[in-house]
Amino acid sequence: MYANEKFKRKIQLAFHVLCAFFFIVCSAAVSAVEIKSEYQRFSIITKNLVRQSLSDEQLIAGVSAAYTVLRARADLPGALPKLTHSELLLLFNAADEAAFYSSSVMHANDMLAIATELARKGSLDDSQIEKVYSSLIAARDYKSAGAWRNLHHTVIRDATLEMYGSTANSSTEPTELVLAGGHLKRIEFRLPEGGFVVAVGNPQCHFTQYAVEDIMGDPVLKKALAGRMKWISPQQRNESLVPFHDWNRRYLDAPISQAYLTSEWKMIDEWQTPTFYFFEDGVLKSKFAGWPREGRKELLRDSMSHVGIRTAP
Template identity: 25%
Template sequence: MLRIAVAATLMLLVSGAHAADTSPITTPEALASYLRGTPIERSPLGALSPGARKRFLAILEFGDRGVRGIDVGDLDQELTHDQAVAVLALFGAQAYGDGLGLSPASYARRQAERRADAKRRGCVVTRCPESVVERRYDALVLADRPAPDAARHAAIAADYARLFDSELKPVALKGASAPDLRLLARAARVALEADPDGRAADDLTRVLDVMQSRGMVGDAEFRPLYRARVTTRQFDAARALAQTHPGMKMPALPKLEGETSTTGQPTVLRVSKDGRRMHREAIALDVPLRIVVVAACHFSEDAARAIAADPRLDALFHQHAVWLAAEGTPPADAAAWNRAFPTQPIDVAWRDREWSMLDSWAMPTYYVFRHGREVARWRGWLGLDALRAELTKAGVPY
């Protein structure tokens, strides 16, 4: 079903899972106590490189019920599946480890790369200081950017260009170590998520070409480039990339049919249930009632399922609502949603910037418009009673 990464760091919500054999770490104070009392070589965290461990701990988010946000990017890039699960278990979040981690062969290669880099730099592999590239990567991913999505994405793109311009020149790439090349690729993916129209796609292409020449990557690592071409609606370029790198194993893109006059209205990519066809369609907001639900996560699926099962709400949302996924949502995921919820189909924003009236793409967020003017909004899925209460406050009959 539909799943979207909140950012290039793959943020996951944690909802109070518990470790089987020990109490999970649920507060910053408990984490500080654990770190003081546990030698790093005896902790699952010790499997991470010093820089990765610093980033992982820095981005942890604690809430009233324990850890509520975990960045799994470094776990996925440095650890085996079992090692990643062991780290998550410290916080009662081992259930979120499905699919994480490197294969044994990939893990062995990454370890060999780290040892070779440490030997070249003359340091002990477990205590090597961060390279210039890693410090720049830290600055990119650890910066605090509290702003509406559009402003935050612009800031990420600007920071990326400022931090990595010199590191991405051909001479620098040729001499870069394997660990630095992997960090440069990750930095480009972060920027690509924030600004798919910017320079990051070309940068990532160059980095991956160097890595491929060293036997460091296969076709699968080109998937972010494919997704960027789809996101920017360069469908022919995406198909060509899939042919050049068949190991990506991407599903065939639907055929784009027809032409649409947007008439100044925001538009969507509407995908058929069978995933074979898609077309661009304008959405009118200057109507007596329009509900826009920013959706695609599993909470959104829960909402759609509950709404579809309630005849009155199903009729209301079918007539007046647009379930809207962000531009980066794969057409195949939209088709899967539409098969699952035929009375509550989802559309994909043709481009997010056309929907500038939505200042947050957090999921699910509900916007209520009357004659083009926003009159209400709320966020989250707390069940049908809470939804009915919000609709009543917004003056929406059902």
């Protein structure tokens, strides 16, 4: 069943990417590029993609495809010294939006290049400096992020955004960033044998908060899921890790970490928060998304039961 669903998603993904690409190419002027009109086309396509009920993979691919065409027509990064302040701002905003959805190194590096040119022209502001820094962190380019921070003598509100230690990983297993002693540490994650639940969440998502409060507030569910549940946040841009610290202090038995790279977590195909994945001996059996204010504990119990996690004697 899941193989067929993944095949369908790949077909849909290819369709949306091609539509985004051909819409821009066919509608754009063949003559000299006008940054403003190209940015407007990118913005329209991005808004249309966001309005659709697309998977995360489809949305990221669509926005990235639209940005790639804009980038090529604007001749980035080579044309940057020739552009005006207003044109640079439009391109910075486009790269910022693409980086927001994708956490891509390429998009973050484009933001860095454009911001560097803005600085050379004497028109870089503090908000842009912080956006470049947080985008580089989201893309896991810690070296560039640290150099950027030092260059601009930026006082970052949460210095522990940067990971300490090696980022190398030769394993085929996914990795996560955990809060350890006030710092971020990258560790490997392996699905255990038996029934197990992976919950995709975000400390700042209200629906995620409803879910963890309902689950940890239910003694039976809390006991049944002890050692059988993993809370993981998507790879994303964080202005601060305070929400993660607060969560882990409040829910000692349900700590949350962040995916180092979402692309490593191949067993997760949707990063909508919250989404619950139910595994048995490492094999995905079912999933469901969402947790309204009234809760979904009955659905949770049924899904747990199907992978051998019992909530009753």
